[in-house]
Amino acid sequence: MSASSSEHRKSDNSFLFSMEQPIPSYLVALAVGDLVSAQVGPRTRVWTEPGLLQAAKQEYDGVIEEFLATAEKLFGPYLWGRYDVLFMPPSFPFGGMENPCLTFVTPCLLAGDRSLADVIVHEICHSWFGNLVTNATWGDFWLNEGFTMYAQRRVLKEIHGEAYTSLEAATGRVLLRQHMDNTGEDHPLNKLRVKIEPGVDPDDTYNETPYEKGFCFVSYLAHLAGGQSRFDAFLRAYVEKFKFRSIIAEDALEFYLDYFPELKKKGAHKTEGLEFEKWLNVPGWPPYLPDLSPGQSLMEPAEHLAQLWAAEHLDMGAISQVDIHPWKTYQIVYLLEKILERSPLPGGNIEKMVEKYPHIIKSSNAELRLRWAQMVAKNQYQPGYAHVRDFLSCQGKQKYTLPVYRALQGGSEETRALATEIFSATSKQLHVNVRNYVKKIIV
Numbered sequence: 001m002s003a004s005s006s007e008h009r010k011s012d013n014s015f016l017f018s019m020e021q022p023i024p025s026y027l028v029a030l031a032v033g034d035l036v037s038a039q040v041g042p043r044t045r046v047w048t049e050p051g052l053l054q055a056a057k058q059e060y061d062g063v064i065e066e067f068l069a070t071a072e073k074l075f076g077p078y079l080w081g082r083y084d085v086l087f088m089p090p091s092f093p094f095g096g097m098e099n100p101c102l103t104f105v106t107p108c109l110l111a112g113d114r115s116l117a118d119v120i121v122h123e124i125c126h127s128w129f130g131n132l133v134t135n136a137t138w139g140d141f142w143l144n145e146g147f148t149m150y151a152q153r154r155v156l157k158e159i160h161g162e163a164y165t166s167l168e169a170a171t172g173r174v175l176l177r178q179h180m181d182n183t184g185e186d187h188p189l190n191k192l193r194v195k196i197e198p199g200v201d202p203d204d205t206y207n208e209t210p211y212e213k214g215f216c217f218v219s220y221l222a223h224l225a226g227g228q229s230r231f232d233a234f235l236r237a238y239v240e241k242f243k244f245r246s247i248i249a250e251d252a253l254e255f256y257l258d259y260f261p262e263l264k265k266k267g268a269h270k271t272e273g274l275e276f277e278k279w280l281n282v283p284g285w286p287p288y289l290p291d292l293s294p295g296q297s298l299m300e301p302a303e304h305l306a307q308l309w310a311a312e313h314l315d316m317g318a319i320s321q322v323d324i325h326p327w328k329t330y331q332i333v334y335l336l337e338k339i340l341e342r343s344p345l346p347g348g349n350i351e352k353m354v355e356k357y358p359h360i361i362k363s364s365n366a367e368l369r370l371r372w373a374q375m376v377a378k379n380q381y382q383p384g385y386a387h388v389r390d391f392l393s394c395q396g397k398q399k400y401t402l403p404v405y406r407a408l409q410g411g412s413e414e415t416r417a418l419a420t421e422i423f424s425a426t427s428k429q430l431h432v433n434v435r436n437y438v439k440k441i442i443v
Helices: 052-058 066-074 117-125 138-160 164-183 207-227 228-242 249-259 261-265 276-281 291-309 316-320 329-341 348-354 366-378 382-394 396-411 413-429 432-442
Strands: 004-009 014-018 034-039 045-050 084-087 102-105 134-135 245-247
Touching: 034 066, 045 052, 045 066, 052 084, 052 117, 066 117, 066 138, 066 228, 084 366, 102 117, 117 138, 117 249, 134 138, 134 228, 134 329, 138 164, 138 207, 138 228, 164 207, 164 291, 164 329, 228 249, 249 261, 261 316, 291 316, 291 329, 329 366, 366 382, 366 396, 382 396, 382 413, 396 413, 396 432, 413 432
Parallel strands: 045 084, 084 102, 134 245
Antiparallel strands: 004 014, 034 045
16 A cells, blocks of 8 residues: 555454555555565565566666665655555556555566666655645646656756756657647647646546646746756755645745745746746747757767668668667667657668667667557558567557557558557557547547
């Protein structure tokens, strides 16, 4: 259970839990099953079904404590005692759910080489932004997710440096662009403050806008504050002020202006085109984008390589000069995104890519498997259809499943038939929300 302590009473085989801290009702969570655990840090255990325990222990042993300690240094003490992680069945539709003391996560994080280990930083940061300071209504969901995206990238900047963190943020910006292109920028759910009225499915508010547009707004607040250390201090004060409380956007923004009275005095919240009110209530692309130029040292080689792969006549000599084996996950993701933007590729290019990068094509990393599945669909690369089928059969995460079905549906009659065939075989194992979204895509 998402609780700070537990006891197994063997006399009647009862499990008793206690939670000393106040939490919102949506964070009360129980997991029932054949579960085993292993210690991976001084305050962390991984919980899985028996067959996954060794993989989970290997992936996270000694890893999580660094993330927790870095977040504490930035945002204040971790007040929940335990930070345990439960690996859910493959049908779990989300990357993670930040239940206090026991984060639920997708088994897709078990890449086998720790290449996705730091994805858990997002859920850790919810311990401050979401669990400790909570949005009072789902119309202000961005308060949870925008602050958490900022906090996640702040932690990763401490651990991996500014260049890699900017690169990861750039991939998030690509996802926001794709989402707004799919829905239309003016869609009412592309506001930070959404109105959940009759006829609006609250599940539809779970999209890139509260995450990535929310991140841009919090980054704008940091920019106005004039210095990283000043905004870090504000975040600690914000958490201390509102801990164990549910708040609305006005509470957060009024506290921000009170904390920085010089900004309030000069009317920074009313700057034309960047009014706080506009951020909250106008749909569309963020009016301010944080500077991601520190990532250029990693982005430029990826963009150059993508251009080489999209050329009518491949220059394999130039391609071979770029050694991508040392690249981390999000640099390869960025490369694949840039190749996807240029797809379908000229004839024969994708076959050469398969020969050149077997370590990508055969990777267990779900972020890479997703992009390769999209590339197979977009290029109608028949030898890759088995990969698409395997990927859609082995997991049901919404943010992985829907983009692949969109790519299949946007292709040829052949790829649309493949989408229908795979969905027919796998629909019963999908979460009902994911199943319904796929139905809308492939009708």
